[in-house]
Amino acid sequence: xxxxxxxxxxxxxxxxxxxxxxxxxxxxxxxxxxxxxxxxxxxxxxxxxxxxxxxxxxxxxxxxxxxxxxxxxxxxxxxxxxxxxxxxxxxxxxxxxxxxxxxxxxxxxxxxxxxxxxxxxxxxxxxxxxxxxxxxxxxxxxxxxxxxxxxxxxxxxxxxxxxxxxxxxxxxxxxxxxxxxxxxxxxxxxxxxxxxxxxxxxxxxxxxxxxxxxxxxxxxxxxxxxxxxxxxxxxxxxxxxxxxxxxxxxxxxxxxxxxxxxxxxxxxxxxxxxxxxxxxxxxxxxxxxxxxxxxxxxxxxxxxxxxxxxxxxxxxxxxxxxxxxxxxxxxxxxxxxxxxxxxxxxxxxxxxxxxxxxxxxxxxxxxxxxxxxxxxxxxxxxxxxxxxxxxxxxxxxxxxxxxxxxxxxxxxxxxxxxxxxxxxxxxxxxxxxxxxxxxxxxxxxxxxxxxxxxxxxxxxxxxxxxxxxxxxxxxxxxxxxxxxxxxxxxxxxxxxxxxxxxxxxxxxxxxxxxxxxxxxxxxxxxxxxxxxxxxxxxxxxxxxxxxxxxxxxxxxxxxxxxxxxxxxxxxxxxxxxxxxxxxxxxxxxxxxxxxxxxxxxxxxxxxxxxxxxxxxxxxxxxxxxxxxxxxxxxxxxxxxxxxxxxxxxxxxxxxxxxxxxxxxxxxxxxxxxxxxxxxxxxxxxxxxxxxxxxxxxxxxxxxxxxxxxxxxxxxxxxxxxxxxxxxxxxxxxxxxxxxxxxxxxxxxxxxxxxxxxxxxxxxxxxxxxxxxxxxxxxxxxxxxxxxxxxxxxxxxxxxxxxxxxxxxxxxxxxxxx
Amino acid sequence: xxxxxxxxxxxxxxxxxxxxxxxxxxxxxxxxxxxxxxxxxxxxxxxxxxxxxxxxxxxxxxxxxxxxxx
Numbered sequence: 001x002x003x004x005x006x007x008x009x010x011x012x013x014x015x016x017x018x019x020x021x022x023x024x025x026x027x028x029x030x031x032x033x034x035x036x037x038x039x040x041x042x043x044x045x046x047x048x049x050x051x052x053x054x055x056x057x058x059x060x061x062x063x064x065x066x067x068x069x070x071x072x073x074x075x076x077x078x079x080x081x082x083x084x085x086x087x088x089x090x091x092x093x094x095x096x097x098x099x100x101x102x103x104x105x106x107x108x109x110x111x112x113x114x115x116x117x118x119x120x121x122x123x124x125x126x127x128x129x130x131x132x133x134x135x136x137x138x139x140x141x142x143x144x145x146x147x148x149x150x151x152x153x154x155x156x157x158x159x160x161x162x163x164x165x166x167x168x169x170x171x172x173x174x175x176x177x178x179x180x181x182x183x184x185x186x187x188x189x190x191x192x193x194x195x196x197x198x199x200x201x202x203x204x205x206x207x208x209x210x211x212x213x214x215x216x217x218x219x220x221x222x223x224x225x226x227x228x229x230x231x232x233x234x235x236x237x238x239x240x241x242x243x244x245x246x247x248x249x250x251x252x253x254x255x256x257x258x259x260x261x262x263x264x265x266x267x268x269x270x271x272x273x274x275x276x277x278x279x280x281x282x283x284x285x286x287x288x289x290x291x292x293x294x295x296x297x298x299x300x301x302x303x304x305x306x307x308x309x310x311x312x313x314x315x316x317x318x319x320x321x322x323x324x325x326x327x328x329x330x331x332x333x334x335x336x337x338x339x340x341x342x343x344x345x346x347x348x349x350x351x352x353x354x355x356x357x358x359x360x361x362x363x364x365x366x367x368x369x370x371x372x373x374x375x376x377x378x379x380x381x382x383x384x385x386x387x388x389x390x391x392x393x394x395x396x397x398x399x400x401x402x403x404x405x406x407x408x409x410x411x412x413x414x415x416x417x418x419x420x421x422x423x424x425x426x427x428x429x430x431x432x433x434x435x436x437x438x439x440x441x442x443x444x445x446x447x448x449x450x451x452x453x454x455x456x457x458x459x460x461x462x463x464x465x466x467x468x469x470x471x472x473x474x475x476x477x478x479x480x481x482x483x484x485x486x487x488x489x490x491x492x493x494x495x496x497x498x499x500x501x502x503x504x505x506x507x508x509x510x511x512x513x514x515x516x517x518x519x520x521x522x523x524x525x526x527x528x529x530x531x532x533x534x535x536x537x538x539x540x541x542x543x544x545x546x547x548x549x550x551x552x553x554x555x556x557x558x559x560x561x562x563x564x565x566x567x568x569x570x571x572x573x574x575x576x577x578x579x580x581x582x583x584x585x586x587x588x589x590x591x592x593x594x595x596x597x598x599x600x601x602x603x604x605x606x607x608x609x610x611x612x613x614x615x616x617x618x619x620x621x622x623x624x625x626x627x628x629x630x631x632x633x634x635x636x637x638x639x640x641x642x643x644x645x646x647x648x649x650x651x652x653x654x655x656x657x658x659x660x661x662x663x664x665x666x667x668x669x670x671x672x673x674x675x676x677x678x679x680x681x682x683x684x685x686x687x688x689x690x691x692x693x694x695x696x697x698x699x700x701x702x703x704x705x706x707x708x709x710x711x712x713x714x715x716x717x718x719x720x721x722x723x724x725x726x727x728x729x730x731x732x733x734x735x736x737x738x739x740x741x742x743x744x745x746x747x748x749x750x751x752x753x754x755x756x757x758x759x760x761x762x763x764x765x766x767x768x769x770x771x772x773x774x775x776x777x778x779x780x781x782x783x784x785x786x787x788x789x790x791x792x793x794x795x796x797x798x799x800x801x802x803x804x805x806x807x808x809x810x811x812x813x814x815x816x817x
Numbered sequence: 818x819x820x821x822x823x824x825x826x827x828x829x830x831x832x833x834x835x836x837x838x839x840x841x842x843x844x845x846x847x848x849x850x851x852x853x854x855x856x857x858x859x860x861x862x863x864x865x866x867x868x869x870x871x872x873x874x875x876x877x878x879x880x881x882x883x884x885x886x887x
Contacts, residue, residue: 010846010847010850011847011850012847012850012851012854013847013848013850013851014851015851015854413851413854413855414854414858416855416858417855417858417859417862418858418862421859421862421863421866425866475862478863478866479866482866482867482870498874499880499881509882509883510882510883510884510885511882512880512882513880513881513882513883514880514881514882514883515880516877516880519819520871520874520875521874522823522871523823523867523871524867524870525870525874526874526881528881529881531883531884532881532882532883532884533882533883533884534879534880534881534882535881537879538877538879538881541873541879542869542870542873545869545873546866546869546870546873549865549869550865550866550869553865598872601872601873601875601876602872602875602876603876604875604876604877604878606878
């Protein structure tokens with residue numbers, strides 16, 4: 001299947017996927033790591049998993065994978081720490097020092113331990129520091145309570161002394177009681193601390209209830225949120241002072257404090273002691289601060305050194321992990337001295353792979369080289385297209401529908417042109433095309449710079465499709481010139497308009513219209529049409545017919561590609577019983593319609609094409625009368641109708657019967673064929689066997705063929721109608737842009753006022769960019785996509801292959817964890 | 818300019834473009850064939866579009882009727 005057929009011209013790039021081969025490598029164990037590493041650098045082999053039945057833990061290199069996973073975890077930990085500390089790794093590591101993976105493992109372990117220890121220490125210090133800060137706040141606030149209480153108490157005492165009839169007011173401070181009751185010798189105890197603000201009310205209430213009201217609580221809000229030493233989060237807190245009497249009350253209050261997460265701090269009534277504590281706390285605070293700063297500095301230094309080499313380590317660890325992953329997919333030989341690998345590789349890469357294998361066995365001082373041999377594949381090989389930066393985006397458009405079957409004709413080749421072209425048919429305006437071109441040129445010029453960066457989702461997508469957009473813009477400029485629209489304004493770029501008034505006075509120009517005085521406008525739509533009353537009828541008729549013509553052309557291309565497929569795979573059944581009747585059916589109906597359209601244009605006939613087409617089916621024998629476009633039309637139509645009718649059973653019936661016959665023949669022939677001795681034919685036999693032994697279900701094949709036929713016959717009608725979207729979208733685009741131009745820009749112009757003009761211009765720009773350049777681009781893109789996926793590709797494209805995903809370090813580096 | 822002359826211009830443009838591609842980026846027979854296919858497809862698409870619009874205006878059934886007020 002792989003060899004090129006035809007021979008008239010060389011195989012076209014991209015038209016068929018690369019021919020692949022199933023290769024087997026027998027690698028000595030001592031060279032295996034290096035070999036896989038070199039193959040990963042090359043990136044041209046897709047390994048098969050030969051241990052699919054084994055769980056990840058049963059595989060040979062499970063331990064190494066675990067180790068690499070551990071290293072990756074450490075690196076992730078470093079990355080987290082670096083992110084937290086705001087240390088960013090340099091884009092490109094300056095020094096590429098060679099480092100062994102065992103050394104790296106040890107080093108990573110050491111660094112992690114160091115970092116963890118630093119973190120623990122830092123945390124401890126931070127906690128103490130936060131406690132001190134809270135303590136300081138308590139000292140400040142509580143001494144405030146006591147001072148105010150003391151002053152008001154002395155004031156009240158003085159008052160009491162003067163009046164001796166003190167009514168107990170709610171505000172009576174406790175200090176007074178204490179002093180007044182000093183004779184009773186009941187010492188009141190008190191507790192001070194901090195409680196979170198949101199819990200403070202409940203806290204107060206519970207203490208009050210628990211002690212049956214035998215407490216006095218004072219609270220004061222702390223102005224700024226403080227960092228809670230336990231949780232390390234910023235919280236709003238209140239300073240509280242609780243006065244109580246008796247040991248039992250104290251234990252209760254302590255328990256409540258614990259439950260509410262209120263931190264208590266010792267406090268002394270004595271003013272002197274307070275001051276002493278204050279200075280002590282402040283001193284320790286500043287001391288702590290310098291210690292913490294020094295610790296943080298040291299930690300940042302460590303992180304900085306890590307970040308310098310982080311990327312290098314990271315890629316090394318990833319490589320290691322992927323290498324062991326691949327090694328796990330290889331099967332161990334019985335002698336345990338070599339590993340056996342199987343995988344797909346493109347035929348053209350054979351030389352490169354062999355070179356890499358040789359280098360690997362040489363570099364690892366292996367005594368035996370790796371054995372490279374090509375196997376015969378039973379299953380279908382993966383699909384691999386060598387795309388470049390220009391073609392890859394187009395290929396992605398095709399792949400998004402389905403990856404091509406191995407070596408089937410790739411619609412991507414034509415999509416490169418027809419996709420932007422159909423887009424442009426819907427987006428024809430050379431002003432908008434220029435804007436689009438400028439935008440995409442920005443991406444293309446800064447391509448090198450942008451490709452290394454992380455972009456946003458939408459920018460990333462636009463950047464990936466920059467060449468698609470460039471082609472779309474170029475074609476829109478072309479179709480814009482054809483439609484003669486520049487932001488909906490026509491220009492007489494290619495000579496004078498073909499139309500002029502009937503006479504000098506130009507009186508009936510608005511009633512009967514102009515007449516054609518010159519030869520047809522040479523390129524595109526005559527500018528005179530713009531803004532006339534007959535513009536829409538004319539453009540509608542033109543664009544509708546254009547959609548049909550373009551559609552029929554593209555569908556024919558699709559069917560022709562199905563011929564290439566059939567010829568390439570040597571399937572003459574498909575040529576005779578699929579390609580030919582399909583071609584006849586489509587062209588007998590819609591090819592004929594296209595012909596009629598062209599004939600009508602060339603002759604200027606008044607014939608009604610709808611009528612012709614409808615009565616071709618309803619009463620083909622009737623005379624056409626005034627709808628006749630050319631002599632002998634009736635006979636032609638009869639013949640075409642007959643051909644179309646014949647081609648339906650032609651598509652449906654013979655193929656399943658012939659397939660059945662073929663199958664039977666082959667089956668019989670096989671049982672009586674003499675066994676040939678040569679190795680080659682035996683392998684061929686084996687190869688073919690795998691295909692033939694599938695059971696042949698006639699009913700299934702027949703139903704499949706029936707579905708296929710019905711799909712094609714109905715599809716011919718519906719797909720042709722589907723191409724009318726070209727007309728609809730192109731109409732919508734030109735109408736919208738003329739509305740923006742006339743109703744916004746010209747209206748603003750009419751006011752003769754600079755401010756209104758500026759506002760109008762801004763609105764015009766935003767409407768043009770937002771609606772026409774972004775939304776219309778998207779919708780035209782989607783419709784062009786649909787026309788390619790459905791209308792074009794269903795004529796020939798199977799799209800049931802699978803993609804070639806080589807083992808490559810370049811690909812591993814791309815994906816982010 | 819008639820239909821045939823402009824068609825000829827399209828053909829000549831296509832030929833020049835394929836020659837340019839052949840000379841400027843000659844990258845082996847298969848890639849050249851791809852370039853040729855792309856250029857031919859593009860030329861045919863552009864020509865079709867132009868030809869359709871040109872033919873439609875050759876023998877007009879509707880003539881432009883100016884709207885009032887112009």
